[in-house]
Amino acid sequence: xxxxxxxxxxxxxxxxxxxxxxxxxxxxxxxxxxxxxxxxxxxxxxxxxxxxxxxxxxxxxxxxxxxxxxxxxxxxxxxxxxxxxxxxxxxxxxxxxxxxxxxxx
Numbered sequence: 475x476x477x478x479x480x481x482x483x484x485x486x487x488x489x490x491x492x493x494x495x496x497x498x499x500x501x502x503x504x505x506x507x508x509x510x511x512x513x514x515x516x517x518x519x520x521x522x523x524x525x526x527x528x529x530x531x532x533x534x535x536x537x538x539x540x541x542x543x544x545x546x547x548x549x550x551x552x553x554x555x556x557x558x559x560x561x562x563x564x565x566x567x568x569x570x571x572x573x574x575x576x577x578x579x
Contacts (some may be wrong), residue, residue: 498553502567509571 493501516524 493504496504516527519527
């Protein structure tokens with residue numbers, strides 16, 4: 475491995491640092507901007523090519539369904555205590571995003 479290329483663990487740590495200290499709203503905005511960037515990068519692909527790439531990605535690195543299943547129990551409990559009013563909005567955003575992505579296939 476090149477000394478100039480960080481290990482996967484180091485890359486994950488570096489990515490996580492960008493969200494440290496941010497409010498839930500800032501982290502949500504960061505996530506939405508990442509998803510918008512992905513959508514923009516894939517906009518030139520045909521529907522078939524996007525679906526093909528999603529199938530390959532799922533085979534290489536399957537994700538839990540729903541994706542938030544791997545969130546720590548403590549984090550979910552803390553979120554529920556501090557953001558009870560926001561829960562419905564989060565569920566609406568997730569449902570909207572899931573519906574939009576289903577239409578993209």
